[in-house]
Amino acid sequence: MEKGKIEEVIEKQVLTVARAVEDKIDEEIAALERLDADDIEALRERRLQQMKKMAENRSRWISLGHSEYSEIPSEKDFFSVVKASERVVCHFYRENWPCKVMDKHLNLLAQQHIETRFVKINAEKSPFLAEKLKIIVLPTLALIKNAKVDDYVVGFDELGGTDDFSTEELEERLAKAQVISYEGESSFNHAKSSAKTTRNVRQSTRADSSDSDVYPLSKFWLMDDKLLSFIARTTAV
Numbered sequence: 001m002e003k004g005k006i007e008e009v010i011e012k013q014v015l016t017v018a019r020a021v022e023d024k025i026d027e028e029i030a031a032l033e034r035l036d037a038d039d040i041e042a043l044r045e046r047r048l049q050q051m052k053k054m055a056e057n058r059s060r061w062i063s064l065g066h067s068e069y070s071e072i073p074s075e076k077d078f079f080s081v082v083k084a085s086e087r088v089v090c091h092f093y094r095e096n097w098p099c100k101v102m103d104k105h106l107n108l109l110a111q112q113h114i115e116t117r118f119v120k121i122n123a124e125k126s127p128f129l130a131e132k133l134k135i136i137v138l139p140t141l142a143l144i145k146n147a148k149v150d151d152y153v154v155g156f157d158e159l160g161g162t163d164d165f166s167t168e169e170l171e172e173r174l175a176k177a178q179v180i181s182y183e184g185e186s187s188f189n190h191a192k193s194s195a196k197t198t199r200n201v202r203q204s205t206r207a208d209s210s211d212s213d214v215y216p217l218s219k220f221w222l223m224d225d226k227l228l229s230f231i232a233r234t235t236a237v
Helices: 003-033 037-063 075-084 097-112 127-132 167-176 190-207 225-236
Strands: 069-071 087-093 117-122 140-145 148-154
Touching: 069 097, 075 087, 075 117, 075 127, 087 097, 097 117, 097 167, 148 167
Parallel strands: 069 117, 087 117
Antiparallel strands: 087 140, 140 148
């Protein structure tokens, strides 16, 4: 096809799309013009009720600890948390590098997604939960809806298999599981968030760790043999 004909086809397609958009806008304007005072008042009342409901939800969520990334002190408290909030992201962790990386991202997401409770619990101090939920690789995120574990994010495999994933990537994964509200446009800058988070965690970890505490970044850490043995003995009783 000659260049001139190709340009002509493209121009026609652009015009067709433009007309369709204009027609849609015209329809919406016409619909608004047909509204009478009662219709407008009904729309206004509906919007006010929606805003009131949102404010009530926000107040309730904050009272439950939403908007903050906090630690659950005991296994007993875990059950109280998941029963109180409809959506919970629980990080099963131990004191290692990968878990510190996850902490940084979850802290940011907790502030952004107030509709979901973000918490963490020490897996080594929670043998009953670790066995019941089959937590082996750390970090593991248990994605909980209506007091039931619906999905897991195990290690970083679904986040590129590396520690320099962005907060946005984790956000998209949680949205896929419908444990957060997400409309496709993240408030996080992909590159900036990734670089900043990794750099900050690396600096803080190296500052307060001995050489023996620094592990290869490509590996995730299984619970040690002592803990697994304890779990086995507990479940056998």
